[in-house]
Amino acid sequence: MKRRVRLLAAAAGLLCASMMGTAYAQEVPAKGGTLNMIAQPEPPVLMVGLNTQGPTLYVAGQIYQSLLTYGTDLKPLPSLAKSWTVSSDGLIYTFTLQDNVKWHDGKPFSADDVVFTADKFLRESHPRWRLIATTYVDSITAPAPNQVVFKLKKPFSAFLNAFELSSFPIIPKHLYEGTDYRTNPANQTPIGTGPFKLKEWKRGSYIHLVRNEDYWKPGKPYLDELYFRIIPDSASRAVAFEKGTVDVLRGGDVEGFEVRRLIKLPDVENTTSGWEYYAPLVFMQMNQRSMPFSDKRVRQAIMHAIDRDFIVRNVFFGQGKVATGPIASTTLYYTPDVPAYPFDLPKAKKILADAGIKPSEYNIRLMPLPYGAAWDRMSEYVKQQIEQLGFKVVIQGVDAGGWSQKLADFDFDLTFNFTYQYGDPALGVARHYLSTNVIKGTPYGNNQNYVNPKVDELFALAAGAVSNDVAAKAYSEAQKIIVDEVALGWLYEMQNVTINRKKVKNLVRTGIGLNETMDEVWISK
Amino acid sequence: MKTLDFLLQRLAKAILVVLGVVILNFMLIHMAPGDPASVLAGEAGAGDEKFIAQLRAQFGLDQPLYWQLWTYLKGVLTGDLGFSYRNQVPVMTLILDRLPATLLLTGCAFVFSLVLGILLGVIAAYRRGSVADSVVMTSALVFYATPLFWIALMSVLVFSLHLDWLPPFDMESIGANYTGWARVADIAHHLVLPTVTLGLFFTAVYTRLTRASMLEVMALDFVKTARAKGVPKAQVIRRHVLRNAILPVFTFASMQAGQLVGGAVLTETVFAWPGIGRLMFDALLQRDYPVLLGVFLVTAAVVVLVNLIADLLYRFVDPRIEAAS
Numbered sequence: 001m002k003r004r005v006r007l008l009a010a011a012a013g014l015l016c017a018s019m020m021g022t023a024y025a026q027e028v029p030a031k032g033g034t035l036n037m038i039a040q041p042e043p044p045v046l047m048v049g050l051n052t053q054g055p056t057l058y059v060a061g062q063i064y065q066s067l068l069t070y071g072t073d074l075k076p077l078p079s080l081a082k083s084w085t086v087s088s089d090g091l092i093y094t095f096t097l098q099d100n101v102k103w104h105d106g107k108p109f110s111a112d113d114v115v116f117t118a119d120k121f122l123r124e125s126h127p128r129w130r131l132i133a134t135t136y137v138d139s140i141t142a143p144a145p146n147q148v149v150f151k152l153k154k155p156f157s158a159f160l161n162a163f164e165l166s167s168f169p170i171i172p173k174h175l176y177e178g179t180d181y182r183t184n185p186a187n188q189t190p191i192g193t194g195p196f197k198l199k200e201w202k203r204g205s206y207i208h209l210v211r212n213e214d215y216w217k218p219g220k221p222y223l224d225e226l227y228f229r230i231i232p233d234s235a236s237r238a239v240a241f242e243k244g245t246v247d248v249l250r251g252g253d254v255e256g257f258e259v260r261r262l263i264k265l266p267d268v269e270n271t272t273s274g275w276e277y278y279a280p281l282v283f284m285q286m287n288q289r290s291m292p293f294s295d296k297r298v299r300q301a302i303m304h305a306i307d308r309d310f311i312v313r314n315v316f317f318g319q320g321k322v323a324t325g326p327i328a329s330t331t332l333y334y335t336p337d338v339p340a341y342p343f344d345l346p347k348a349k350k351i352l353a354d355a356g357i358k359p360s361e362y363n364i365r366l367m368p369l370p371y372g373a374a375w376d377r378m379s380e381y382v383k384q385q386i387e388q389l390g391f392k393v394v395i396q397g398v399d400a401g402g403w404s405q406k407l408a409d410f411d412f413d414l415t416f417n418f419t420y421q422y423g424d425p426a427l428g429v430a431r432h433y434l435s436t437n438v439i440k441g442t443p444y445g446n447n448q449n450y451v452n453p454k455v456d457e458l459f460a461l462a463a464g465a466v467s468n469d470v471a472a473k474a475y476s477e478a479q480k481i482i483v484d485e486v487a488l489g490w491l492y493e494m495q496n497v498t499i500n501r502k503k504v505k506n507l508v509r510t511g512i513g514l515n516e517t518m519d520e521v522w523i524s525k
Numbered sequence: 526m527k528t529l530d531f532l533l534q535r536l537a538k539a540i541l542v543v544l545g546v547v548i549l550n551f552m553l554i555h556m557a558p559g560d561p562a563s564v565l566a567g568e569a570g571a572g573d574e575k576f577i578a579q580l581r582a583q584f585g586l587d588q589p590l591y592w593q594l595w596t597y598l599k600g601v602l603t604g605d606l607g608f609s610y611r612n613q614v615p616v617m618t619l620i621l622d623r624l625p626a627t628l629l630l631t632g633c634a635f636v637f638s639l640v641l642g643i644l645l646g647v648i649a650a651y652r653r654g655s656v657a658d659s660v661v662m663t664s665a666l667v668f669y670a671t672p673l674f675w676i677a678l679m680s681v682l683v684f685s686l687h688l689d690w691l692p693p694f695d696m697e698s699i700g701a702n703y704t705g706w707a708r709v710a711d712i713a714h715h716l717v718l719p720t721v722t723l724g725l726f727f728t729a730v731y732t733r734l735t736r737a738s739m740l741e742v743m744a745l746d747f748v749k750t751a752r753a754k755g756v757p758k759a760q761v762i763r764r765h766v767l768r769n770a771i772l773p774v775f776t777f778a779s780m781q782a783g784q785l786v787g788g789a790v791l792t793e794t795v796f797a798w799p800g801i802g803r804l805m806f807d808a809l810l811q812r813d814y815p816v817l818l819g820v821f822l823v824t825a826a827v828v829v830l831v832n833l834i835a836d837l838l839y840r841f842v843d844p845r846i847e848a849a850s
Contacts, residue, residue, distance in 0.1 A: 042807070044609075044611040044613070044811070045613050124579075130576070182583060182613060183608070183613065187613050188613070188614065203612075203622055203623070203799065203804075204622075204626070204798075204799025204804065205695065205696060205699065205797075206699050227699060229699065230797060230799070231694055231797040232793075232794045232797060233694075233795045235681075236795055236796070236797060239681055239685065239693050239694075240694070243685070243686065243693065245693075399559075399809075399810060400559070400811070401558065401559025401564055401810070401812040402557070402559045404559055404564060405558040405559035405560070405563055439574050440574075441574045
């Protein structure tokens with residue numbers, strides 16, 4: 001009997017302990033606190049309708065909002081739109097807006113702001129939205145103060161993926177209507193609907209945001225204030241994290257070798273999640289206007305000559321994953337079922353020999369992407385590998401302005417680039433392969449001159465599909481053709497690492513990572 | 526020549542030099558490949574041809590070059606340095622925001638290096654061949670030869686990260702909101718590492734220059750005469766040798782002073798110092814023409830002004846110059 005009582009007591013004790021453990025595990029979010037981060041490089045402006053660079057989005061993502069955001073599975077989630085419907089023919093998109101939303105200056109937010117943003121502001125200042133609006137949108141109306149209706153001219157399968165902050169930031173109509181958007185003084189004092197308001201921007205030093213007391217989500221945000229420090233030197237940024245001056249390091253804030261060291265610090269955690277929507281993918285751009293790159297066998301040989309795993313491991317310190325084709329593995333409609341290009345130097349040489357190509361007859365100008373030491377190392381490695389095939393390669397260094405100019409003028413043989421995928425191939429991928437996008441004067445299109453009418457047709461079919469199955473089938477076929485023809489030389493998918501002190505909770509919640517509104521972030525006491 | 530005539534003549538020349546620098550810079554910047562429209566279009570994520578053309582029209586880059594230059598010069602003459610394409614702020618505002626931080630840093634480094642350099646140079650010359658001389662000259666050689674960025678990073682590592690004596694970056698404690706003397710002390714605390722880092726190279730130069738110049742003068746007959754007359758050695762050094770030996774140091778100091786605005790890009794970068802050097806570097810990468818031209822203009826004006834002041838001071842330091850002219 002006594003034994004049974006002791007057993008019962010022990011069981012009860014264990015139960016209590018486990019319940020207490022659960023209670024501790026489910027920490028209640030604490031209000032208050034300051035979160036210190038780094039904005040690198042310093043954003044030129046915080047008006048996200050005019051500049052969608054990474055650091056601008058990082059800071060302005062706390063000030064401005066869009067209609068939707070996206071989970072790590074890329075499914076749309078509510079932001080300023082609380083719900084939405086799509087008509088069965090895929091032509092009418094109706095968004096119902098959140099209630100009681102105010103701009104930071106106290107003026108009410110309404111559907112008129114969304115219509116102004118879509119029809120006026122972004123049409124003029126945002127090339128990506130202008131392309132969508134011009135090609136697909138027939139009308140944008142506000143039948144009720146909390147309802148916006150987009151009527152399309154023809155179905156666009158990616159339309160619901162185009163409402164994230166960098167693609168569709170909502171702008172206050174009362175401050176911008178009838179003004180010159182670029183010189184509007186409101187650009188210096190951004191007014192949004194987000195959880196934080198701009199308190200002070202000391203250029204070259206810091207950006208200080210404070211809690212928006214009238215934020216539309218009751219009880220949020222948890223944090224009192226955010227500081228974005230401007231620390232131009234990478235080594236100094238690592239010191240800032242190590243010393244606890246900043247609590248968060250965004251992917252790219254510190255060099256790859258520092259990441260390896262910093263993630264081992266006590267009370268520090270890291271994640272590669274939060275980049276699913278953007279899914280940056282690095283590739284080689286080979287100018288196909290003339291030999292040797294006009295011959296697809298040369299492009300195939302070069303793919304075999306480069307050990308992409310080596311690049312990921314040794315140049316980018318493991319912060320990436322070898323890419324299999326044009327669509328990143330986290331993006332919708334990705335298929336791994338495409339021709340593979342394993343590192344195989346003898347095979348690469350054989351391809352060239354079988355094709356009767358004499359590499360020594362060609363001089364290749366290799367133009368590195370001027371984004372820092374790691375990119376330079378990659379250029380040197382690629383040069384070395386291509387030279388092993390017998391080509392003569394000369395590295396032609398330029399700065400960022402020169403790089404984009406030469407790319408825009410098609411004045412290059414081989415260069416590197418990367419693209420954000422924006423969740424759907426129609427938004428971030430197709431632009432590099434459509435023959436209609438071979439446009440001189442712009443640096444971010446199909447500058448390598450890849451032309452295949454079948455691929456154009458498949459991309460058009462997928463983009464206009466109402467059914468996901470039709471889109472998936474068309475994208476699968478397009479990927480196989482593009483990879484077989486090596487339209488670009490895909491190298492790797494960037495896996496940027498976010499590092500933060502463990503006390504910072506709920507930091508990365510969605511597929512847009514740190515650009516997400518930080519209204520759920522809190523600091524454990 | 527009377528000082529006033531001299532001054533007017535030099536001022537007229539200075540204005541011509543600055544104007545020449547502005548025109549030359551304008552032409553050089555526009556010759557570089559790439560323009561702000563293509564860089565901005567890239568930042569927008571998908572610059573189409575129409576968007577780039579629209580930006581060029583907005584910035585006036587679609588106008589003929591001579592017309593752009595004329596518009597710019599007209600603006601400069603009325604005190605308008607233009608509007609930053611990238612930051613969407615008047616250039617003058619951006620420069621005036623950053624200039625005080627740079628002047629504070631470079632000014633402190635200037636004074637630090639000049640005072641310490643001359644002092645060490647005098648000691649080394651006074652005690653020529655001694656242990657002190659060897660220590661000073663070896664240190665000077667080391668700091669003369671060591672790259673500035675390495676000194677900067679090592680000083681952060683030692684004095685900030687390990688010893689925790691000095692703040693590693695920023696101009697003041699962000700979020701502390703100090704006022705009055707507390708703020709002055711806070712800024713002074715933050716100034717130590719960047720000032721010493723920036724000043725060490727010049728300290729080494731001044732030390733070597735002062736020592737060499739002093740030794741040369743010390744060998745002259747008038748010094749021996751003074752000593753023979755019984756004037757104490759320290760007094761001879763202070764009143765006769767140093768006064769005569771200071772001219773080369775003075776020449777070099779005027780060259781360093783000319784770099785007060787643009788000479789601290791690296792130090793500002795490592796120590797996150799919110800100065801004009803970093804503004805210039807970013808503007809260069811982004812092809813922000815108006816900001817670049819504005820910074821170049823201010824830099825040129827400071828160089829010319831400092832040279833003018835130096836020329837005037839020469840006449841004061843060495844009256845023989847005025848007599849000769």
